[in-house]
Amino acid sequence: MTQLAEGFDGLRAGLRGAVLAPGDEGYDNARRLWNAEHVKEPAVIVQVRSAGDVQAALRYAVAEGLEIAVRGGAHHIAGLSSVDGGLMIDLSRLNQVTVDPEARRARVGGGALLRDLDAATQEHGLAVPAGIVSHTGVGGLTLGGGMGLLTRLHGLSIDNLESVQVVTADGSILRAAEDENTDLFWAIRGGGGNFGVVTEFEFRLHQVSPMVNYGIVFWGQEQGAQMLRAARELIPALPREVNVVIACLNAPPAPFVPPEHHFKLGYALLIVGFGSAEQHAEAMAQVRGLLPPLFEFATPMPYVAVQQLQDEPNAWGTYHYEKGTYLDDLSDEAIDTITEYLPRKTSPLSVAMFYHLDHGYLETADDATAFSGQRTERYMMFVIATTPVLEALDAERVWVRSFWDALQPHAANIGSYVNGMADADEVRLRASYGDKYDRLAQIKRRYDPDNVFHRNLNIKPAAAGS
Ligand code: FAD
Secondary structure, three states, rough: OOOOOOHHHHHHHHOOOOEEOOOOHHHHHHHHOOOOOOOOOEEEEEEEOOOHHHHHHHHHHHHHOOOOEOOOOOOOOOOOOOOOOOEEEEOOOEEEEEEEEEOOOOEEEEOOOOHHHHHHOOOEEOOOOOOOOOOHHHHHHHHHHOOOHHHHOOOHHHEEEEEEEEEOOOOOEEEEOOOOOHHHHHHHHOOOHHHOOEEEEEEOOOOOEEEEEEEEEEEHHHHHHHHHHHHHHHHHOOOOOOOEEEEEOOOOOOOOOHHHOOOOOEEEEEEEOOOOOOHHHHHHHHHHHHOOHHHHHHEEEEEHHEEEEOOOOOOOEEEEHHHHHHOOOOOHHHHHHHHHHHHHHHOOOOOEEEEEEEHHHHOOHHHHHHOOOOOOEEEEEEEEEEEHHHHHHHHHHHHHHHHHHHHHHEEOOOOHHHHHHOOOOHHHHHHHHHOHHHHHHHHHHEEEOOOOOOOOOOOOOOOOOO
């Protein structure tokens, strides 16, 4: 009789963490994924508590021929962090964050969420660039690159990565850094979960005041083209400490939104000032001066609160699809496409968002990491469908795809930031990684020749001798 048939007793015996099978208390909660479209039923979930647990779970899965999925924050839009009938390595209990304020370093468990990271680092007035929804996993976000409100100041999450502890496909527990397993360290910074299970990230931290200045300025749908044309001149000229995200969305029914504008479709600039109050006020005045807005709101706010502002609109339990693309610039033609396609969405929850990538993003050399995007000034655009019910998702998926198709003549190429892809074939992944793809495939062959880790945007191991 195999261990599987014995009810996982052999697996349980070697672990600190829990083992959950269908019918066990906690199983249904543990198998949930952020995108409610994806409902998976793993044969077993291992809630690991150490690198040793990951090692044991991996060896068990390989011996039993079970497909492996690795769950960080469970946010992947295609539900890649779980698997029907396989073994899910659930990292959510591996969420400790330890900060050394003198050295300005944080050690972060591979299953920590952004909110765990922000809370622990901000206790010391420190932070590291990460994404804008605090229930996203540090793991998946960082392994793909990691862009957010601090990227203009301090680059991507991977640009601030000092080292990782990783369990590779053969069960080895390795440290990878600039001075050890350097090929693995290069690949992990952008190559996703292809190379092993990262059980700890070590980040360099930056001083970020616990209070920052937040502002939102909102224009109506008919003002979109004029506002985007004006914003493309202003955004690059703003001081480095002022980060701006462009959001095309329906106004929320929030207290700061005049009731007559609730749910109105339009264009917003989300402005976060990491410098002085005067600098932020000046930036807000310049933004306001672009074109008279429908409404605006500005207030000092704790950085951790700013990092949680998008949590509710992106709550667990809704249905999603996404495609992303790089735009070298917001050309007139791209703006015309955006303003033509935005009103075609059918769900008020769906959005298009742009990060403008400059300053800190440009300070890491293109070939220093495996990041899926060149380090030239650009916009990263995410087109994200969100619906409250599954039945509405298909229409929104069609909208995302048609919007993305229409943007392609203005895009750098069909590639994208891999964390903005719901699905990708090898052609799109090659376009995203460019020259780096072949090197990634070679490193994959060295660390995971049997492609044990394939529940990701998969880089296939290079063929022997290639
Ligand atoms: P999971 O689904 O748990 O994991 C994603 C992938 O990474 C899976 O293949 C998984 O196996 C693998 N993985 C996760 N952790 C590990 C680990 N420790 N070791 C090995 N493999 C691992 N990206 C940005 O850059 N900036 C943003 O502002 C941003 N905002 C987002 C907002 C929302 C609402 C969503 C849904 C996504 C956002 N993203 C953003 C994209 C996000 O970075 C990716 O979806 C990322 O994969 C999520 O990571 P996760 O750990 O939560 O997801």
